[in-house]
Amino acid sequence: DDVICRLPSQEQCCKVLLLDVDLIQACWRKMERNDYRPVFVFIDGIFGGGVSNHVRVHLRKKYPAYCFLDLSCGPVSSVADRAVECFYELYGGRVDYSCGLDGETLENGHDRFGRLEAGLLGPSNWSETTPIHIFAYSLGAPTARYLQYLLAKQAFIDEMGRPIRTSASWIASICTCQAVNNGTDAVYAAGLSRRTLEPVAMSPMWWIFNAIYLLVWLNLPLLNRRLGMRLEHWQARREHGVGLWRLLTWRPGVKNNAARDLCPIRMADINARIAQELPCAETRYVACGSCCTSPLVPSLHRALGPLGPLAEPRWLARNSTHYSMRHRPRLRVALGVADAVGG
Template sequence: MTRLWLSALQLSELFVSSLVHLLYGFYIFSTAVAGDLSQALNECFKPNLSTGMREEEPKGNTSVDGLPPIVLVHGIFGFGKGRLGGLSYFAGAEKKDERVLVPDLGSLTSVYDRARELFYYLKGGRVDYGEEHSKACGHSQFGRIYEQGHYPEWDEDHPIHFVGHSAGAQVVRVLQQMLADKAFKGYENTSENWVLSITSLSGAFNGTTRTYLDGMQIEDGRSMKSVCLLQLLRLGVIIYDWFDISWLKSYYNFGFDHFNMSWKKMGVWGLLDCLLGNAGPFASGDWILPDLTIQGSTRLNCRLNTFPNTFYFSYATKRTTKIMGVTVPSSILGIHPLLFIRVLQMSQWRHPPDVPPPYKGYRDEDWQDNDGAINTISMTHPRLPIEHPSHFVVDDSECQPLQPGIWYYKIVEGDHILFIVNRERAGVQFDLIYDSIFERCRKHVLRKTPMVPNQPHP
């Protein structure tokens, strides 16, 4: 009987992992991440099958000697602690420090929705997406309930370090702006100074041309082409959420529960409505892809500030080089074969001449360097619609002591998934990057005197 139960469990996990791999393959990670994910899942499932248990998110306060938490925020198609059988999105980097949190946010939900979810994950309570936003986007105002926040004491005197990968970096910026704008009902004392530092790993600050390759319309950056990879993704996600199989959703969730796409709530006709594009997140545009176009990122950035009391760091990845003036992939063996194709496609992409450029001064050559998912120019620091203060770093010693209100950025040779999921691919670079991030947070990023909200930087 036990053997039969284990066989059923193995089959179910194989089914889910295969489904997730398929959906992953439609966008950012491409099939490249499927190999990494499969390898990591195989290692992860071994203890699960022997014990029948999975790691769960810790409850309550994780206070360690008064250290401010370091919060790792995943990107598109990502997942937090406890998903995918306990697999680590950040490939175990969270074990490098005593006080690290890895929230599980919507993997395909909009940057706005994810920022709201992140706030309540930390403070506790029921996720409130806001009445006006919820009505405009056609989903419930309230979402998941956190009986106890993972850092309920969070305030200006107990600020947080954030590390965001890919779209996760933009999520943190939106959250900080919401804190500055006092956008959370019942929390009138929030300020931008609740955030001590933001570190970006391959952050999607200014959008990516890959969205157009995969099916977003270049004309508006909001809608999808009729036939494209993203349409397949859309159909797969809608069907996945409609079936609403509890053990599947607990294993991996795209984050659209607040859209009520379950068969229990919308029935067959509701499913048809979603599939036809008349309802749901893909109809309203309240999902992640519109936020990752150049136009969508520019719209977001219009409302986002770089604040004078917060420390900012960015690691921009690149897997291209120039040969006789032509941008090409910089390596064959150093890039996953299928991600290699995306690096090549992005380096050769050209903006259609018959479509107005996304911003004044746009040049194709500026957007050719990339990591297979995001253009390198987009990852260094916020540039659109206005360029924020920045400093290119070659050696860490040159920016000591650190100054807040400036985006320090480095260019790292690597593809978009080098520092996540599969630690083996990054090799020694994995430890060098994460050790430097955690050391900086613990030793060099210090707010020596209490700051007054909106106090100008000297």
């Protein structure tokens, strides 16, 4: 049955994750798998938004015998790029973005290869017999599902060019919070054109893109570590001989980014692709969501982090009082095997 809760958002999230871990714990005990240490992976959403740090600390304290991993996939990258980064961060090896193309081609300026990852788990600790459990927030939900889709297709290759034998059963469960599996119209309100699926000039999204271009072009190590943009696979830096004016007029990445994939049209295409392989009968899917829990503009600030002020139009700031705390959050949790779209 569905469960309805009325709790502060982070407490909601914590209770849902605790419920999920308890169910998984009971399952492993029933299977008498005392030789395996369950691994739980956090996948954040756009701009790095996700489960708060104190919730993660609480989970680690409550379940010290379990392994909790934080993945750092690109906060503004496309769903396919994020899924590929998640795989290699767990498995190890040179990130190969061509693995997530599925018949498409890399956009001009997009390198095929990215970072060399050591592998948080490695080949010996991640397989059908030692699967992982995923906690995904917002854009992390389609990222997790696309990762499972690529695993089912055995799309990944190692550094020698040999295919890696994978399957959808490498993921035992996916728990999503505030998932955007069907996309959101919010990207249109932020300035994404419905016709071209590119930022409209002078819109909040257009300014955010320009700020990201500047950060990538400058390539300052301190800023890169602080923001964690993970955009070094784009040939848009000063070291590549690209001038700032050329970068702003060229505008690479307009067809390969999180905002474009978040629109309902693109997400429908992604869902149709995923439906060819998923859902997996051996994976448990949990989905939960809630309504607005705080004023809109402060929430936007928190979601965008250092780039928050760029997305605050004055008219929105003046009228943000309409979104008050009296709208109590309602959390809806669906347990069981969901369809390919998920929650």
